[in-house]
Amino acid sequence: MAVPQKGGFNRPPGGGFKKPGGTGGGGFNKGGFRGRFAPRKEAEHRINHFIRVPQVRLVGDNVEVGVYNTQDALRMAQEQELDLVEISPQADPPVCKIIDYNKFLYDKKKKEKEMKANSKISEVKEIRFTPNTDDHDFDFKAKHAEGFLKDGNKVKAYVQFKGRAIQFQERGQLIILKFAERLADVGILESMPKMEGRRMLAMFAPKGKKKKENS
Numbered sequence: 001m002a003v004p005q006k007g008g009f010n011r012p013p014g015g016g017f018k019k020p021g022g023t024g025g026g027g028f029n030k031g032g033f034r035g036r037f038a039p040r041k042e043a044e045h046r047i048n049h050f051i052r053v054p055q056v057r058l059v060g061d062n063v064e065v066g067v068y069n070t071q072d073a074l075r076m077a078q079e080q081e082l083d084l085v086e087i088s089p090q091a092d093p094p095v096c097k098i099i100d101y102n103k104f105l106y107d108k109k110k111k112e113k114e115m116k117a118n119s120k121i122s123e124v125k126e127i128r129f130t131p132n133t134d135d136h137d138f139d140f141k142a143k144h145a146e147g148f149l150k151d152g153n154k155v156k157a158y159v160q161f162k163g164r165a166i167q168f169q170e171r172g173q174l175i176i177l178k179f180a181e182r183l184a185d186v187g188i189l190e191s192m193p194k195m196e197g198r199r200m201l202a203m204f205a206p207k208g209k210k211k212k213e214n215s
Helices: 070-079 101-118 135-150 163-182
Strands: 055-059 066-069 083-088 095-099 124-129 154-160 187-189 194-196 199-206
Touching (some): 095 101, 124 163, 135 154, 135 187, 135 199, 154 163
Parallel strands (some): 055 095, 124 154
Antiparallel strands (some): 055 066, 194 199
């Protein structure tokens, strides 16, 4: 594993540190660790030679669980071409795993992203019609509603009646029902259209994703 260089250090000709009794450049000074991962200044975990306690408890499927001398645990990680990662520093002795640290960080970030997406708060989006909404306007608003439902939001659709248009409630109901038919693949009509003041309202909820059948 590469050791971070500090500013101002003048490297000898030929580049890299000279290992005791050896001829190569950088890397883990007891030989053999891959240079896949260069520890960051503020790493989330201590890894490899940054673990400086005398003993660690190894856990995982690829080792025999137990307490090991840290140098022995490092050698085991080296033999598997993996990293020794401290996952519970407060334990006595600290708990470690032998894993691919880059993959571990990638999977952790992916899982956090999925959890954040699943915890998104649902919003209620409004779609407004009038008794005289034409087909072009209807299609435009239906596409927006489909996008809202696919994102996990609810949709409140309403037909606004102004002045004498209140006498065309049947037309408003037809628009809402046509809207429900258009959204059938992505949304569920929670209740039949109802009047509230001079508005005819209907609420749509996202349709749950169907589980994929096992092939």
